[in-house]
Amino acid sequence: MEVGADGFPVELGAGAMAITYRARDTVLNSTVALKVINRSMAQNPGARSRFLREARAAANIHHPNVARVTYYGEQDGECFYAMELVEGETLEARVRRDGPMPLALALEVIEQAARALAVAEVCGVVHRDIKPSNLMLESDASETLMVKVIDYGVAKVMGPQAEPGAEQTQAGFIGTPAFASPEQFAGNGQLPIDTRSDIYSLGVTLWYLLTGRTPFVGRTMEEIRARQTGELPLEQLKGLHLPGQVVTLLKSMLAPDPKDRPQTARELLSAVHRCYQRFNPEARSRRRRVVLAGAASTLVIAAVALGPWLYQRTRSFTPIERSIAVLPFENRSSDKENAYFVDGIQ
Template sequence: MARETSLFSGRPSELIGRQVAGYRIEREIGRGGMAVVYRARDLRLDRTVALKLLAPELARNDTFRKRFSHESRVAAAIDHPNIVPVFEAGETDGVLYIAMRFVAGSDLRHLLDRQGPLPLATALRIAAQVASALDAAHEHGLVHRDVKPGNILVARGTDSDHPEHVYLTDFGLTKKSLSLTGFTTVGQFVGTLDYVAPEQISGRPVDGRCDVYGLACVVYETLAGRPPFRRDDDMALLWAHQYDAPPALTESRPDLPAPLDAAFAKALAKAPDDRHDSCLAFVAALRAAAEGGHLPTEVALRAVEPDVAAPQPPPRWAEPVFREH
């Protein structure tokens, strides 16, 4: 019992310096209700990692352990520049763990708390990288279900054109695992209230469009300084996600282009069928709105394609080569 209480009893220092599954724990860098994340040293490869230790009671649930093993393997197989790589996942001394790349920098939550609303160009750069990561996960059959600023890491970019490099994390433990194992009860869900999609609240099936909604809530906050819905208590907030129209972004930021409101309204639609089909499609709509243009439609694209059946004369510079015979 001493080992179990040391993980989640509020005394993280008890693990500092200890070795867990070949990793020497250096310091705590984050915690939630069911996990603690440490900076640790991989003693086999001599590298720094982020080591997530899950609450010991989770390891005792056979259904959870099986889903954890499967989803960790899927997450580790995703090779994407904006997804934190999973190095290893396993169990030691009755505790499940995940070792991931350690990302130096801050998360988006701390960035917003420190700086407040971001410039539109910065918000769009961050949104595009998160959207790309989410769509890649959806192609592998993973739905994140908990897109929030705390799960978005912002590191230093490569140059002035790419000042930030963004990583999406927390894929090694998708929230479906908890909901299928009795760790959530009827009327509850796993997710963060400010960013949760209506279908998650009502217990309906979810797909990638659930993450479109969550991403839209996050991007809205990066621009407005607050999520789209704010209420005095949790039940009122859940009701707002399910039934209230989101406020127009330009009410908080009248300096931003008005067409952005329509892009957010679509991404925050109550019914998944009314949202953008992908996260990158949502970002494309934001960019088009920011530039004052319109997204090209399939019909418009076909209209500008040349008629391949009609012979085309050679360009003038090619006339000496292509001669009629």
Template sequence: MAHESDLFSGRPSELVGRQVAGYRIEGELGRGGMAVVYRARDLRLDRTVALKLLAPELARNDTFRRRFTHESRVAAAIDHPHIVPIFEAGETDGVLYIAMRYVEGSDLRHLLDRQGPLPLPTAVRIAAQVASALDAAHEHGLVHRDVKPGNILVARGTDSDHPEHVYLTDFGLTKKSLSLTGFTTVGQFVGTLDYVAPEQISGKPVDARCDVYGFACVVHECLTGHPPFRRDDDMALLWAHQYDDPPPPSASRPGLPAGIDAVFARALAKTPEARHDTCLAFVAELRAAGRDDRARRHPLTEPAGRPVPRNGPRPPPRWAQPVVGRYP
């Protein structure tokens, strides 16, 4: 239908002001091969939302429509502070749509393009929030399969201790759904090649550890400014994910803690069984490597004959201790 094609492929200026399923489009936020995301106004509740419109050909596939409905409901049921809430999912004029919370801010892709590699504490702080979102999704039986900087939204935090609030998005359209419907062909991969796990490439069954791999690729880019593998063409990149050893981050950014390389070697293992079981376990090892490095660089000093206690409060300095017997 001409109308459904217009909703997906129309120029932003043509769609501004149009109403789609109770939402008035205000502007385009982003565009990909299978979906366009708009800023829109919820006319029923008078609030701003992010409205994703899927390509019309997806709605014409019964298998995809059923899986889209099921997985959108599962994603909408996850109440987590670092997952973008889904308000509604449905179909209008032959086009599937998802209405989500509109997050004021940018995404990690733009942040890295603007700032380059992040300080280790910042990278770990952001990673911890993404990891908690991914693990929560895994507990609900969802595997994201496309963890990448563009799907990580970064909003302003609450205070100096929490300078950013991070959201994970793009759960309503899983890459498994696309592959099952025949929208992928031999030699074409649905996903983002810089962050794809070896088992996804080979077509093997995937679980949460697939996201551990993709997530580790993203964190690697946060620390070094680039994903683990860089090749001249897509086939070489797919080969590297499957067969080449991941380069240690310290090779690209000297000065990173010594233990970081081993953490990434495990998270980017070729077989899922050799990786961390959860994304938070990966972040915990990163954080521990940073602590160990700080302890090595700044060891505790102990005055002669007076050991520094490892636990509990320190004794007051000599000048603050009472002098016994000086006053009556």
């Protein structure tokens, strides 16, 4: 692990289960993020099993928008795994520093996150804790926006990818209340948790990026759950002058009933992409240039096609100028002396 100026390991983040440090892979000579399970929890077989499932879930998802896992190991009673180090900041940190995001930027972020959900869905993985602090904005020299989904600590593995007999959930509530779906509040497997739950959490994240706050708040989990079943607080959006299409997108993602949301991550991705293409100023400018170029091409083609016809029409209406041609004279009289008239007139 890398050591800071204070002599202690450089800590990147900490959760209830593990701490993530900045470290160096001495074999590959690269900087990584090293997640180490708490030593006390490492003694719990269930916790160790869950930690391993997290590593496997992230390792099976290969996509630019997901921080990849490169190594898992156990040593001296500790469990750890190394993953891609994302240089940048979380969406939560960005909003807290700069305030709500412009619409086009927020849609671009959500589109990239939806791509990560789509590939996770194919791998049979539900994140269950999508929120701004688990979405990183990577910074590089090219200044190209890149979103990375991190922390699969409470991920659920579904379908054939799940281990037979493995405990796929922990007792009680799983996730972060302000960003959790209504079905996550039900608990104890009362309602199925699938990709539509992550879609709901991503909808709350979009709301947060646009407003700087979550739509439902409460002092207790029960208060938040009760407010989720009511109407969306659309008054929070009034000052933003959001297009109707974006409001409709938010309503669909935040529908209390999973069957009223986009049913797959790919369906969500299509809806977000349409909004982004329509309301991104650069995309609008490109479309305008394409339309103008198309109109100019049409005019040129029309001019080429109609040119000969217009020319003929113009000629048909031009007045005819009449003239008289005087031919050379010839002396046809019997008087030869008149011949000089012919020579003079010519």
